[in-house]
Amino acid sequence: xxxxxxxxxxxxxxxxxxxxxxxxxxxxxxxxxxxxxxxxxxxxxxxxxxxxxxxxxxxxxxxxxxxxxxxxxxxxxxxxxxxxxxxxxxxxxxxxxxxxxxxxxxxxxxxxxxxxxxxxxxxxxxxxxxxxxxxxxxxxxxxxxxxxxxxxxxxxxxxxxxxxxxxxxxxxxxxxxxxxxxxxxxxxxxxxxxxxxxxxxxxxxxxxxxxxxxxxxxxxxxxxxxxxxxxxxxxxxxxxxxxxxxxxxxxxxxxxxxxxxxxxxxxxxxxxxxxxxxxxxxxxxxxxxxxxxxxxxxxxxxxxxxxxxxxxxxxxxxxxxxxxxxxxxxxxxxxxxxxxxxxxxxxxxxxxxxxxxxxxxxxxxxxxxxxxxxxxxxxxxxxxxxxxxxxxxxxxxxxxxxxxxxxxxxxxxxxxxxxxxxxxxxxxxxxxxxxxxxxxxxxxxxxxxxxxxxxxxxxxxxxxxxxxxxxxxxxxxxxxxxxxxxxxxxxxxxxxxxxxxxxxxxxxxxxxxxxxxxxxxxxxxxxxxxxxxxxxx
Numbered sequence: 001x002x003x004x005x006x007x008x009x010x011x012x013x014x015x016x017x018x019x020x021x022x023x024x025x026x027x028x029x030x031x032x033x034x035x036x037x038x039x040x041x042x043x044x045x046x047x048x049x050x051x052x053x054x055x056x057x058x059x060x061x062x063x064x065x066x067x068x069x070x071x072x073x074x075x076x077x078x079x080x081x082x083x084x085x086x087x088x089x090x091x092x093x094x095x096x097x098x099x100x101x102x103x104x105x106x107x108x109x110x111x112x113x114x115x116x117x118x119x120x121x122x123x124x125x126x127x128x129x130x131x132x133x134x135x136x137x138x139x140x141x142x143x144x145x146x147x148x149x150x151x152x153x154x155x156x157x158x159x160x161x162x163x164x165x166x167x168x169x170x171x172x173x174x175x176x177x178x179x180x181x182x183x184x185x186x187x188x189x190x191x192x193x194x195x196x197x198x199x200x201x202x203x204x205x206x207x208x209x210x211x212x213x214x215x216x217x218x219x220x221x222x223x224x225x226x227x228x229x230x231x232x233x234x235x236x237x238x239x240x241x242x243x244x245x246x247x248x249x250x251x252x253x254x255x256x257x258x259x260x261x262x263x264x265x266x267x268x269x270x271x272x273x274x275x276x277x278x279x280x281x282x283x284x285x286x287x288x289x290x291x292x293x294x295x296x297x298x299x300x301x302x303x304x305x306x307x308x309x310x311x312x313x314x315x316x317x318x319x320x321x322x323x324x325x326x327x328x329x330x331x332x333x334x335x336x337x338x339x340x341x342x343x344x345x346x347x348x349x350x351x352x353x354x355x356x357x358x359x360x361x362x363x364x365x366x367x368x369x370x371x372x373x374x375x376x377x378x379x380x381x382x383x384x385x386x387x388x389x390x391x392x393x394x395x396x397x398x399x400x401x402x403x404x405x406x407x408x409x410x411x412x413x414x415x416x417x418x419x420x421x422x423x424x425x426x427x428x429x430x431x432x433x434x435x436x437x438x439x440x441x442x443x444x445x446x447x448x449x450x451x452x453x454x455x456x457x458x459x460x461x462x463x464x465x466x467x468x469x470x471x472x473x474x475x476x477x478x479x480x481x482x483x484x485x486x487x488x489x490x491x492x493x494x495x496x497x498x499x500x501x502x503x504x505x506x507x508x509x510x511x512x513x514x515x516x517x518x519x520x521x522x523x524x525x526x527x528x529x530x531x532x533x534x535x536x537x
Contacts, residue, residue, distance in 0.1 A: 037235065037247030038536030040518070042271040042529075043254040043263050049227045050211035053188050054140030061185075063273055064251060066524070067233065067531045069185035070117075070217030072096040072110060072128070075525040077533070084350030085295050085443045086525055087481040088180040095123055095189055095217055095240075105174030112165045116238035117191035118214065118221040125167040127217075130192035132159045134205045143441065144186040146458060150442070150450055150477070151178040175477045176485070177444055184441060184526065191215040219244060219532045229253050233531070244532045245520075257391070264289045264513040270536060271529060272513040276391045277335045283513055294510040296527035297346035297440060297448065300389055302382070302400065302503040304433045306463045311433065315372040317500040321358060322365035323407045324400065330506055333395040337511065341504035344453075344496040345489065348507070349445050352490035354497045358504070365407045377408020383434040384415060385422035393435050396505070426461045436461075437508060443525050445489050446477040453501055464501040 046060050053065055074094040075086045093099070097113035115123045135144035136155060148155050152173035160168045171178050181187065190210070198209035214222045219241065220233040233249040254260045254272075261279050264272035267288035275283075283289050302320065304311035311317060326340030339347060343354035369377060382400065384393045394415065401411040414431075416422040425431050438459070440448040451457045454473050455465040472492040479485040512529060514521060520534045 037243070038245050039248040039250065040246045040270045040531060040534060040536055041268075042249065042251045042273065043260045043269040044251055044272075045253070045255055045257070045260070045274040047226075047228055047231055047251060047253040051214060051222060051225060051231070052140065052207060052211045053186050054135075054138050054142070054144070054207070055211060056141045056143055056186075059274065062526060063528050064231065065185040065188075066526050066528045067220045067249070068214045068216055068218050068222065069188040070095050070115070070123075071185070071187055072182045072189060073099075073179060074183045075180070078522050078524070080522050082295065082523060083348075085297065085348050088176045088444055089481045091180050091183060094183075099179070101174070105178060106171050108169040108171060108179060110167055110169065112167075113240060115217050115240040117194065117217050118236045118238060119191055119194045120238060121191050121193045123189065123191075123217050124164045125161045126164070127192045128167055128189055129159050129161055130195070131187075131189045134190070135187070137205070139205075139207065147181040147184065147186060147442065150447055151175065151181040152477075153178070173478075175446075176480050177442060177447060177477065180444070181442055186441070188216055188218075191217065220249065223248075241532070245535045246531050249531050264515070267515050270515045270518050275511065275513055277333070277337050278392075280337050280511055281335055286516075288516060289513050290516055292512050292514055292521050293523070294512060294527050295348045295443075295523040295525075296510045297348045297443060298508040298510065299341055299344075299346050299438045299504050300396070300506045300508050301436050301438055302433060302505060303436050303462050304502065305429060305431060306501070307429060308432045310372065310374060310378055313372045314500055315368045316374065316378075317503065319365040319368040319372070319407065320404065320409070321500055321503045322361045322368065323404050323409065324358075324503065324505065325360045325403055326358060326505055328403070329396055329399050332399060333392040334506060334508070338509045339507045341507050343493050344504055345445055345448075345493050346507050349443075351445050352486050352493065354490070354493040356494075356497060358497070362406055369407060369409075374408075377410065379410045379412065380404075381412045381414050381432045383422065383425070383431045384413070385417070385419055385435075387419040388422055389435050389437045390508075396435060429463070443527075446473065449473040449492065450477065453496065462502055466499060466501070468495060469499070469501075 044060060048057055048060055072095050073091045076090050076092045078086060095112060095115055096110045099108055099110045101108055112123055138145055152171050152175045154170040154172040157170050160170060194215040195206045195210060199206040212225055219236055219239045221236050222231060223234045224232045230252045235244055235247040257276050257279060260272045263269045265286050265288055280291060283291055304317055306312055330338050330340050342357035345351045369375060382397055384397045386393050397413050401413060404411050426434060438452050440451060450473055452459055453464055454470050472488060476485060476488045479488060510527060518534060518536055522533055524530045
């Protein structure tokens with residue numbers, strides 16, 4: 001291809017990207033709709049189809065909804081350049097003015113601050129009760145109810161109201177995350193006075209209306225919403241922390257990653273999300289944009305179905321781990337923008353490492369296969385889906401096929417195009433093995449272990465069950481951050497490395513692209529851009 005052809009193609013891509021943004025009304029990008037503050041324009045792979053936190057839609061929910069949510073507590077703002085996630089004890093009041101623990105943590109007594117919703121209604125204990133009742137009686141994805149369970153709450157009787165500003169959360173089994181789960185956007189406190197105006201007999205919790213509108217006590221509110229295409233936010237003038245520098249935010253769906261890349265490189269957007277790893281290097285030398293890493297503990301994993309032979313034999317699982325060259329996978333499929341997994345706990349947690357980190361050893365892999373009665377290896381099928389792990393999943397699968405062949409394991413790849421079909425096949429036990437990303441919604445090792453490896457865990461789809469793991473996981477959950485908890489985390493890490501219920505591959509890293517001149521970003525605990533922190537260009 002000649003130089004002119006390359007130039008023409010680049011101009012064409014930029015024209016298409018600009019047209020895509022303009023089609024959504026990008027001519028006013030960078031201007032504050034209210035005319036009183038700065039504006040932020042964001043190019044995202046997609047936009048929510050519902051604004052309701054109970055209609056969870058993965059990363060596009062995580063990127064947006066913490067900014068409209070009003071929660072009782074939040075993680076303290078980390079220092080710029082922080083390299084590790086915060087622990088559950090690094091919590092501060094948000095809509096709550098204060099709280100205290102009574103009866104050994106079984107009573108979490110809260111006092112609300114003076115705060116108002118976008119509609120001017122003051123927050124009361126009745127708003128909290130209505131919101132908690134809504135979570136318990138969810139007709140959507142009951143993640144808030146699941147979080148209550150992990151936090152040890154008394155789900156049958158979760159809240160007792162004392163007066164307009166005081167209430168108690170009832171906890172059956174207090175643990176380290178009983179309070180911190182309240183920081184997630186799934187635990188949003190709604191303005192029940194406004195929401196009830198839009199409730200019906202068939203829809204008592206106003207799911208339809210709250211899917212298209214906001215009624216919270218958070219920093220931002222929705223001004224307009226075109227499901228799947230665009231959402232516009234404006235600052236909540238009543239937010240108790242005061243007016244942010246960025247008063248208006250426009251999030252637009254730009255599904256094609258090449259178009260998002262060009263918009264970022266040309267400075268036509270302030271933030272671009274979900275870039276592929278092979279695109280990140282092209283932004284390193286950009287005059288218009290810069291990369292920012294978000295602390296977020298995604299581990300990309302090869303998951304074996306433990307009910308499918310020969311994966312019921314841990315020697316086989318260990319052999320696969322020894323056969324894998326994790327650094328080669330990171331250097332190639334991730335372009336160096338992640339790190340090889342050393343053990344079962346993501347490096348961003350800052351937790352104690354396992355005594356024997358993962359390392360490639362082909363001789364040991366062959367020895368283990370021979371001990372398992374498979375000296376010549378065996379055939380296996382590895383399924384993957386780009387929407388589940390990312391655009392790089394096929395390259396990871398191809399690399400694994402090549403690496404495992406060196407010890408006689410013949411891998412047949414199965415690219416499942418439909419994300420829905422992929423999830424169904426996993427849950428119905430129809431896959432022999434697959435690539436997955438493990439993303440805990442609460443940034444804590446105990447929650448991660450409960451969800452992914454404890455018996456009956458929500459995403460423990462490999463059918464793993466170990467009384468030892470269950471006991472260690474429970475003890476970590478019940479122990480507050482500190483030396484005792486760290487010792488337990490190291491113990492469980494060592495146990496998992498020895499039992500190998502799955503094969504962690506890469507501690508995946510998440511990046512945002514910012515226009516140069518957009519400042520103030522710090523990596524918040526939920527892995528999102530907190531618009532309130534930002535100063536526009």
